[in-house]
Amino acid sequence: MTGLGKEHLRQASDALLRVEDLVVEYKTGRGDMFQAVAGVSFDIMPNETVAIVGESGCGKSTLAKGVMQLLTTKSGKVVLSGVEITGLGKEELRQVRPNMQMIFQDSIASLDPHMTVSQIVEQPLKVWGRGTDQERKEKIEDLLKSVNLDPDVVGNRKSTEFSGGQCQRISIARALALEPKLLVCDEPVSSLDVSIQAQILNIIREMKNRYGLSLLFISHDLAVVRRISDRIVVMYLGKICEVLTPDQSLSPAHHYTQALVLAVPMPDPTIRRQRAVLDGEPPSPMYPPTGCRFRTRCAAMTTICAEQEPQLREVSPGQFVACHHPIV
Amino acid sequence: MKLKLIAFNLLRFVTVLVLVTFGITLLVRLLPGDPVGTLMPFATEADRAKLSAELGLDMNVVEYYFRWLGDFIRGDFGTYYASTGDGGGAKVSEMLAVALPRSLLLMLYVIIFSLLVSVPLGLLMAYRAQTRVDNVASNILFALYSIPNFALGLGLAYVVGVKLDWLPVIGYVPINEGFGEHLKSMILPTISLSIGIIALFSRLLRSDIISTLREDFVTMAASKGLSNSWILWRHVFRPSCSTLFTAAALQMGGLIGGSVIIETVFALNGVGMLLTASIATRQYLAIQSLVALTAVAYLVFNLIVDLFYSVVDPRVASHRAS
């Protein structure tokens, strides 16, 4: 796991977003605290798409909300285009908000049921008082058209009349209303059908190019992430275990990433089906194993893995791994 | 972990209890007019001084509250001053010994009768959901729920009591004067109070069962070849009766003092009527003790339900503590 390793971080001044040793703590039912995000560092360059991949419980959604400062982070820094936003006062943080927007997995729940579609898309503009009524009207129509929705048909209908895929498009239009620099997508396509998934992913890619956005893309699906991201960050139990590029994702260096890759069922009968590499399930984040958090399920475990937490280090150009015995 | 939950419930019970009783002390203090003048217009000076000391008019509210609380816990609910205004009067605890059993019995009969009718009715309506039976039953219950229970009481008293003369219309027959007679005197009040409660309970149970019937584990049980009645009792009933029993506990708590109107219609002289009489004649001590008593009853039933669920229902135990 990463420990304090920041070797994978690039030049601070170029980064649009830079996160250093972010820690987010939750209170459990019995009142004791546990770290859902236990010291994570990563950065995003302008116009770059960084994906966070991991299974449920690894802290990827918490990390996204932590970056957006939608929940109080325990420690660590989040710097957005040179300005540190952790520790800002309520009003100062509010001023920064328009630069980073977010879309969620449950697209239907992220739209207010009693508002119409144009009210939803117009709301950010209204909150920040941007443009006259007429300018706002045109902006809304332009945004809805850019996500392949017809403003006249969709405009004044309530959001509860639309499918998951259509609601996700409305969320994208709303998120782009303030022309943010960073768009955080928290598992945007995970609950959609395959054919609708492809439509939404293409829209996100198009919007990124048109508005020069940087994307933070959260997902549990490695195949989706390979198609849309420039850099992949693999998380396990609140920490980063590997950082690599999509090309390298088929030849990972970390044992957990390898297990992830092998576990994905291939829609091609000619490829011999791999038996499950991992057994059991991730331990509870409340009692993480000492040293490397993956050691309890790792075939290559040795004594050092239990004592010393491995740091992220570069094993090949653009590929960093936090493991004492990486697959090289 | 369960202990922590039980402690949490107990702590909340005590704090609410203290706040309620203290609140009532304040409210009673707000009762306008000169307490001593109204209670004892013709008593001697010495008696009037004794009364004002008893009412703690000289002390500040907090001091008086703790003194009253001390007496209350020891069962001394203060004195109900005679209307003759000469300083005499009965002990409230003695009057309560007469009134409380009537209200308690009425409450028990109402809750038992309501549950006996609403559980099977709720099950039937849920099981036959959206068929004719369900619609007809829902509409009838809906209509009964809208009729004021005292109007029902009057109607029943008129038809069954006066016209058919099967049941006594007025008065309460204690158990020791013959259980049959006692029951006969309680049937009409019980039915009048129960109709509304039955409508509420069966609708609650019906909606809970319908939502449980849609859960996957019911289809799972069916796919194991278990019979419908077995699934209904062993799988569906238990998870869906939680809201019903919570509502039952709230009703039990509420009925102690809350059935004053039916008590008046059928002249049962329960706690409700005693309370109304004490309010009408400005019996400061009696009001304070009686209202505190109804609040305690309500909170005790609430506590019992909370403790019951935090121990029995694993879903509650696991997430209620958070």
Next chain:
Amino acid sequence: MHRNSRPKIGLILSLSWFSVCIFCAIFGDFLPLPKWDDYDYDNSAARMFSKGHILGTDYDGSDILSGLIHGSRTSLGISILSVGAALIVGSFLGILAAYRRGFIDSILSMFFNVFLSVPTIVLTLVLVAIFSSPSLDGSSTELPRELVLIISLTIVFIPIIGRLARGTALSWTGREFVLVAESIGMRRREVLIRHIVPNVMPALISLFVLGIGFVIIAEGGFAIIGVGTQPGASWGSMLAKNRGELTLAPHTALIPATVIALTVASLNYYGEYLRSRIDDRESRI
């Protein structure tokens, strides 16, 4: 989801009955009927459809129909005003508690729990006693009976509506579109007004309608205990006043009872219709 199976006609019937009552409450005085409280002694306890008195008269000769019409103003007035006032204060407190959480939430929830642990009828009796005897500052004039009932019932209903508003609001504050609103940069107050209140309102309106029905019944109960409005001034007190006449002139008690039942039924029906439309909308989320 159990579609509300009662056909549309149920809705039309209840709304039309309710609008008739409202009409009588407002324009009652202009109707060509004898004053409700002038007593025509020579044909007291007249049967229904007797001369001059369509629905007959009760034992002191006051006309039942005009009594009902005047009664509608009192009964509906008391219930709508008290539950309405409680709705405004209660929902404000409830939503505030749900949205702010933390200290304010625990204080307000404790406040609600304390009030709700005393049965509604008992609490109202005590409050009525406080407000109805010679008024607080010692001036001799007694507060009008209707005002006393309105104030007492408002105080009793604030915690009831407050707790429900808090519960409903809590179910909405957790939703993702509230998180989205905050991420857009909306201030807490704006989020509250734009997102929480409009979504909580339907549930509160439904409670408001059900509450009116409850108060109409309760007012009758108070009349029976002798704490209600002036005899015959409201539906409830008409019923209470004539409850002894069941053998001789049953219609004098049964008519007000039926009117109460019909009004409460139509209110409950409309309240349930609103609630089922909310569940309908919510079940799709």
Next chain:
Amino acid sequence: MTSLFSINNLAVAFHTDRGELNAVRGVSLELNSGECLGVVGESGSGKTVTWRAAMGLLRGQKVKITGSVRLRDRELIDLSAEELRELWGTEIAMVFQDPMTALNPVRRIGSQFSEALIKRLGLSKEDANIRMLELLRMVRLPDPKSLIRKYPQQLSGGMRQRVMIAMAIACKPSILLADEPTTALDVTVQAQVLDLLGDLRKELSMSMVIVTHDLGIVAGYSDRIAVLYAGEVVELATTTELFANTRMPYTQALLNSIPKLTDSPGSPMQVIEGAPPDPVLVTTGCFFAPRCQYATDRCRAEHPDLVDSGDGHIYRCFYPLGKGK
């Protein structure tokens, strides 16, 4: 292979306030003994409704079911509830999608597991207990003795799914119907559960039906695959044949739009525009026509029937892709 379970022209219509919802419009499927049939389709394709209707689990709801369902040589459609219930558990068993809701939250695992053994197989309490522990070990669950005292919420998703599988095979069914068995699980846990299902099928010589939206799962685990769209079968073939020589444009489009690990990174996704037809509306012509790039006027006017290209590869298209036999 002898036919074990066959569905012929099954149609299912739900009565809703919006009108007749035709979830299934005439589906015919065949399950041979010892075979694993994959049923693939997106949400709304009727894949789950078909099997639940076939098993008779929809009887409680307001629904009209027509067509024939035969187990070996017995017709099930018109069986009484009691006769049908005889088959459930012993002949056909089911595994559900969401382990969170498929187990009763207020009863311990042991009590809701052993009841089937006691009620259906008439075992005594002790024998049921022994058999239960044996089954739990069979599905590779650690420490079954302490597990049976726990409540469902105390187990992880993967463990709950294994308990459900153990319950399903308790009465030795000849057919195991797995309805999206791993959709709610993480991919590493999914692999374990799929392996378990594959191994159990061979050990207990059960035939199995896997209903899923994930073409990857059926590619790796089933012998034959049926593709459903808008309530009807649009293609049916052996697994290798379906992937190597896809005939139906919808199946081809579905295959292309799925992100695969072997795709080149950064390439745009192939998209199927539009959405499946609304089941309440009566649509003419081929249901996929509005979204199909090869659609002609004939496709939009005439509804194609299933065509068998000789070796059991059937499809529903006037202008099929690939090579016919």
